[in-house]
Amino acid sequence: MSEHADRLRVKKTYKLYVGGKFPRSESGRSYPVSSPDGAELANAALASRKDGRDAVAAARKAQRPWAGQTAYLRGQILYRAAEMLEGRAGQFAEELADATGAEAHEALGTVEAAIDRLVHYAGWTDKYTSVLGGANPVAGPYFNHTTPEPLGVIAIVAPQDDPLLGLIDAVAPAIATGNTVVVLASEAKPLPALSFGEVLATSDLPGGVVNLLSGKAAEVAPHLAAHADVNGLDLGGVADAGLAASLEAAAAETLKVVRRPGRTGTSLDLLRQWTEYKTVWHPAGMAATAGGGY
Amino acid sequence: MFEYAPAPESVRPQIKEHYGLFIDGEFTDAADGAVFKSVNPSTEEALFTVAEAGEADVQAAVAAARRAQESVWGPMSGAERGKYLFRIARLLQERAREFAVAESLDNGKPIKETRDFDVPTAAQHFFYHAGWADKLAYAGLGADPRPLGVIGQVIPWNFPLLMLSWKIAPALACGNTVVLKPAETTPLTALMFAELCQEAELPPGVVNILPGAGATGAALVDSAVDKVAFTGSTAVGRAIAKSIAGSKKKLTLELGGKAANIVFDDAPIDQAVEGIVNGIFFNQGHVCCAGSRLLVQESVADDVLERLKARVETLRVGDPLDKNTDIGAINSAEQLSRIQALAATGGDEGAEVWQPACELPERGFWFRPTVFTGVQQSMRIAKEEIFGPVLSVLTFRTPDEAIAKANNTPYGLSAGVWTEKGSKILWAAERLRAGVVWANTFNQFDAASPFGGLKESGYGREGGRQGLEAYLDV
Incomplete structure (x- = not known):
């Protein structure tokens, strides 16, 4: 380092990532974020209900075009995110060590696992449809075909104690399958997630596909759970069983698909979680061209 | 136009005067002695009385199902489980006519439909899932997928035996045991199915049938089951989803719909008219996936409506038998x-309302086939599920407008597309927010084909390889 010892370091303002932009909370609020040993790290934006609604609107706007991209392109964009994260592995290891108190080499190992996880899902985008769907041999002269389709907009309460890898484990399968997401980052450890927004912003990921909020789950999650334009709710990061139950009950009002806390599974299970099957029928053969049973 | 002479079905099934609850392989009366009667909707005459299950009966049935699951059905090899299901499928085929007539009597639906659709498709569901029982490792859900345990199932009155088969066949194939509540107005074929389970020597407790109304269903949902599978209204489905929030119970829901049936100007019009009629008048319109919103392209709307009305004039409404x-x-x-x-x-x-000039019987519950034209999206008949023979006709000018109108509903169960242009079918099918899309056909069902909805039409699939996910711990 050739810097002068007395050079003032330029610190980063950690902001939200919504619709491809990095806004502060519309509420103007922020909250201090510390390391486990009590050292102040930064102030993070304290997202409000309105930020949640803005994020859902951005996610909804982005969903149809994102699902309409080719699976190959979605895979390349996820791979690009892995490339961008690899290039900044040192920075993320440092942020992760600060956030969790992990040793430097341990934190770097987690970042590397996160990079590899992105690569894993990048390779799934053009395969899960063949693996999960298929042609069905119905007992009649019909072509019948089933494909998994994205649910739409997924609200995710990200894991609290695994602020980068846990976040990517929740987000990657949801967006690999053409959903868009609104993510509430770890409440006490939001900084790696917010920096991950910068990785996504430089990965050709269209704005709005991933929206990252920092703040309190108890404040923002109820609004996301009740939001009529959200199709799925991931409660993986909700530690409080009472809050999880009330969020699930709120989600039931519009019959959202809910992933309860503590659920685990293979990557294919996670890809299935945020898809639903569409089955298309068409008559095959001249005998079947009549419209119906009458 | 030729008139048809009456052609009443001559087979009469043996219907008992009274049926009990089916718990642990035996028929028994309700602990509190409650009974209700089932009525023939085409005559308003009582058909039989049946025990009404209360909370104590639900507990007993769930306990019996738990014992059977842990001691017999769960440990049994898949191949042996499958053989029981094959046996049930065969017995249903053997007794098909008897079940068809009973279903028609208890439900009011035409014998033509129970004979050609309900009962054969129910038998197919058992035959199809029987074959899965020893092949679950190949279902793409892990090397050794485990059953969930005891399943509580609540089914509607529109396809009583068929909905029973959609629920029971996959649950049993996957190694679960079941407690099923048939709808209060149509318990007959479920109770005949219980007798058939005895005939098949199915181990006691594997299938338990509890007739009753909403209170029975609520008690079943609240009981110690591992999973709830419900087919019925969105309002009840929502209440069930709320009531199990925070529990470990799993849930699949097959709820209401307000399907759009889209007719483009390049559709085969005569076939489309048949499909429109089938879409909304099949089973008196008591179909969650009924094509209750006809979206017809403006340039062909007059032609389609004229031919549709001419076709509806020929429909025969009356004696279900x-x-x-x-x-x-x-x-x-x-x-x-x-x-x-x-x-x-x-x-x-x-x-604007239109109905054919058909005569209706004096007794019983009847409603003329009805077509509304000039319907706007804001009207209740365009938004709410009527669950009857009532078609709402809307028009559109461009394909984009058709898709936007079709998707303008909180439901997402099914949709229809009529056009001779293949690329337009695929374009529309991809954009329609629905679990099932019928192109140049409507209301087709098959055990090998997953069925179920999106959004407020629920979640989970029934049928096909994908339907197994609902009954395995994955």
Whole structure:
């Protein structure tokens, strides 16, 4: 380092990532974020209900075009995110060590696992449809075909104690399958997630596909759970069983698909979680061209 | 036009005067002695009385199912489980006519439909899932997928035996045991199925049948089951989803719909008209995936409507047991008044009503096939599920407008597309937010084909390889 010892370091303002932009909370609020040993790290934006609604609107706007991209392109964009994260592995290891108190080499190992996880899902985008769907041999002269389709907009309460890898484990399968997401980052450890927004912003990921909020789950999650334009709710990061139950009950009002806390599974299970099957029928053969049973 | 002579079905099934609850392989009366009666909706005559399950009966049935799952059905090899299901499928085929007539009597639907659709498709469901029982490792859900345990199942009255088969066949194939509540107006074929389980020597407790109404269903949902599978209204589905929030119970829901049936200007019009008729008048319109919103392209709307009305004029409404009957009785007085009330709002809100000049029987619950034209998206008949033989006709100018209107509903169960252009079918099918899309056909069902909805039509699939996910711990 050739810097002068007395050079003032330029610190980063950690902001939200919504619709491809990095806004502060519309509420103007922020909250201090510390390391486990009590050292102040930064102030993070304290997202409000309105930020949640803005994020859902951005996610909804982005969903149809994102699902309409080719699976190959979605895979390349996820791979690009892995490339961008690899290039900044040192920075993320440092942020992760600060956030969790992990040793430097341990934190770097987690970042590397996160990079590899992105690569894993990048390779799934053009395969899960063949693996999960298929042609069905119905007992009649019909072509019948089933494909998994994205649910739409997924609200995710990200894991609290695994602020980068846990976040990517929740987000990657949801967006690999053409959903868009609104993510509430770890409440006490939001900084790696917010920096991950910068990785996504430089990965050709269209704005709005991933929206990252920092703040309190108890404040923002109820609004996301009740939001009529959200199709799925991931409660993986909700530690409080009472809050999880009330969020699930709120989600039931519009019959959202809910992933309860503590659920685990293979990557294919996670890809299935945020898809639903569409089955298309068409008559095959001249005998079947009549419209119906009458 | 030739008239048809009456052609009544001559087979009469042995219907008992009274049926009990089916718990642990035996018929028994309710602990509190409650009974109710089932009525023939085409005559309003009582058919039989049946025990009404209360909370104590639910506990007993769930306990029996738990014992059977842990001691017999779960440990049994898949191949042996499958053989029981094959046996059930065969018995259903053997007794098909008896079940078809019983279903028609208890439900009011035409014998033509129970004979050619309900019962054969129910048998197919058992035959199809029987074959899965020893092949679950190949279902793409892990090397050794485990059953969930005891399943509580609540089914509707529109396809009583078929919905029972959609629920019980996959649950049993996957190694679960079941407690099933048939609808209060249509318990007959479920109780005959219980007798058939005895005939098949199915181990006691594997299948338990608890007739009853909403309170019985709520007690079943609240009981110590591992999973709830429900088919019925969105309002009840929502209440169930709320009531199990925070528990470990799993849930699949197959709820209401307001399907769009889209007819483009390049459609095969005569086939489309058949499909429109099948889409909304099949089973008196008591179909969650009914094509209740006809979206027809403006340039062909007059032609389609003229041919549609001419076709509806030929539909025969009346005695469900007459083999020529197209449209039978409405299932209950309650459903009839709901249809009447919603249909009345159509006229009040400015839509134009049309009905054929058909005669209706004097007794029983009947509603003429009804077509509303000039319907706007804001009208109740365009938004709410009527669950009756009532079609709302809307028009569109561009394909984009058709898709936007089709998707403008909180439901997402099914949709229809009519066009001779293949690329337009695939374009539309990809954009329609629905679990099932019928292109140049409508209301097709098969055990090998997953069925289920999106959004407020619920979640989970029934049928096909994908349907197994609902009954395995994955």
